[in-house]
Amino acid sequence: MRPHIRALVVGGPMYDGLYETIESFARREGVEIEVVRAASHPDLNRSIAEAFSQGAGFDLISTHSKFAPAQQQWLEPLDGLLDPGELAAFDTRALELARIEGALFGLPRNLDVKLLHYRTDRLQEAPQTWEALVQTAQSQPPYGFVFPGKDSGVFGHFFELCGSAGHYLYDTPVPLPRAQHEAGRWALEILAALHKTAPKETPEWEFDAVTACFAAGEASLTTDWPGSFHRYRESPIRDRLGLALYPKGPVRRATYAGSHTFALARIAADRALALALLRHLTSREAQLLEARLGTLPARTDALAAIRLETTPHSLEAHRWNLLEQALEYAWFPPKHPRYPAVEAVVSENLRAFLRGEQSAKTTLERIDREGQRAAEEI
Template sequence: MRKKIGLLLAVLLICSVIVGVPGKQSTVRAQDDGPQYAGLDKDLSGITIRFAGIGGQPYEAMYDSFKVFEEATGAKVEIVFLGDGFEIDRYLKQNYAAGTVDFDVAWNHTSFTAQYVDFVEDMRQYFTEEELAPFSPAILDAATIDGKLTLIPRHADISAMHYRTDLFGNADYQAQFESEYGYPLAPPTTIAEMYDMAEFFTNVTKDTDSPVYGTQFAGKEEALAGRFYELLVANGGNYFNEDWEPIFDNEAGVATAQWMRDLYENGYIPPDTPNNIWPEVAQNFCDGKVAFYLEWYGWYSYFQDPNSCAVAGKFGLTRGPVGTAGDVHTGWAGAHAFSIPKDAENKEAAAQLIKFLTSERVAYEESQLGLLAVRGDVWGRLIAEAGASEDPLAVPRLELAQQQIAEDFFTPPLFADWISFTDLWFPTLQSIMLGDVSVEEGLAQAVEETTGLMEDLGYYD
């Protein structure tokens, strides 16, 4: 397994989401013709199911449905931990390693699942083939390691370009930009255009009542390493070759790191970037502080809420840019999911809760927030309903998501030590951005350290 980068699998990972075949789960009818619940057909009275999951917007909205499950089954769901993706990952790894698991349902993710494989149950013990049928076969295949299905997917996500329509549509800005840069102002289609427009919007708005930074990205941990990877791939590079030898100090790596460094050095991204992860960058855009950036679809409903966000009704979505490779778009993607730990106390009850949380009804409700469905039956409903929506982005958003999933989707390298690698690498990338080390020196150092890490982990045996 360790000798496979997995990029071919990643390209296929969600292509089948759109055409998944509805199955015949044991369901509880919600409405005569509406999406159906599942997992409510057993009496779980007196059982407390302990839950460790991802928190924050937009993930916690799903947890409001716990009360439906509790009322129907008699069980109680107790949340023992919620944190962002990196916090929950650390929490799970600490408990798995120490043998201190006290939860029955655990968060999982296609980018992280390889490191959890020895600590979670095979979900095929709890789900029939009929119950698995609605889910993307490619995601299930990607989550099957050495014959074990490690997770049940909740939703998928891929990063798209989010841009301020009020800024890009400003006639004065359009005229000034074309005069200065020699081409029309429009959402960037290349990484080079991203730099030009970040420079332009930062400079043109700095003396106004509403200054903005041109663009942004999460600036630490796996979030930074993953964004670098997305740009690296678009520039024709990769972190590793097929033998797991690090190769990101090449021309593509230098170009990608230099791009990030120049944006930070020239003030075209927020100065606190090295402290920011997903919630902070999303809030920056929500508050109208950023002109455009690559972001997950999952924030869509939050951004469109006029009670929460200054940019509601003032932004659009488009495909990620290409880099120097010319024909490779950015498209970092993955799928959030649920697993049952081997040391869980209430595994059968946990399986019932997961069946409920990944049911057609709950998945459909979550998709209304902008999250991308992993069930074919839910995609069918979304496509049918989008045309009647008052949201002008309802249809274009789905069409764009379908295109990106089919043509641009790729995960980080699928190996168990992805997080160990990113933990090693991101501080050096931060140092490059901050100017503490040159681009070439920083990349050379990172490749040398990565080679040592991979050797210690046994990848070259």
């Protein structure tokens, strides 16, 4: 009987290209690999918790730097399994994001940081401030600015807007939200104004729906992750796409950021095989493949390779420059086992606010009150 392992990964247009290489890896190694794809990251988190809490886990999972601390009990530290020379190829920021209390619990798949996307046939230049972006969006039919209105998407916009107003949303090390702050009130005002320029379905939209709307030419502005870039290159707006750094807030630029990772399970049935798959999925070749689709590699050798492949003075070359600049303004969520529960509180209250179900004052109060309860719950 051939060796067999199971992998649980996040699916979707930003991620699926890499998984097509698993079949050839399995053939080459003479093994069987069962790959289960979750439809979204919230679905992935639920699937991880359900599978491992019931003892029917996986050998390898994809996860995220902000969610891994909540899954640490099921993950295998990698420091003793990987040679220091293997880690030298990875960006030091990405490796630090993958560490929990100093121990490495995953290998970085990418560095995820967003850029502003706009239509060059509708706008002469990108707005330089959030207030200017709101004003521009209000004059752009049918939709000005499109954004996700649920889960991590809406949380991310609020988090980075607070940051651009000079306020980190959480007290740490326990992620206690502090939203009743001038920055929080300003962030909600910006979100409310932008929602008026977006489709009414926004509170039901996740990232992929936003990408699809903008790629179809229905909006003038959005923000998006590097992994969506291949969808724009194949879209009706491919020759009318402009890219820029985020607008400035009252204090600074702040851009919601993080890192997707691959991790080994403590209960891996075949640790050696799972580790081989981990190395394959985070290899130079794997990250170069994803970079060709748009992802910002966590490996410096893959980033150097894609920069060499890119035509000078092209939109793609400009984009790589912008992504590296954007990391200077990266705004990372805290790492804590209770963080996912707190983020869920923030996002659900923001969603209720966008639906018109509660006022700005109530939203900020509930984020603080319910978020503190979620952060301290045992």
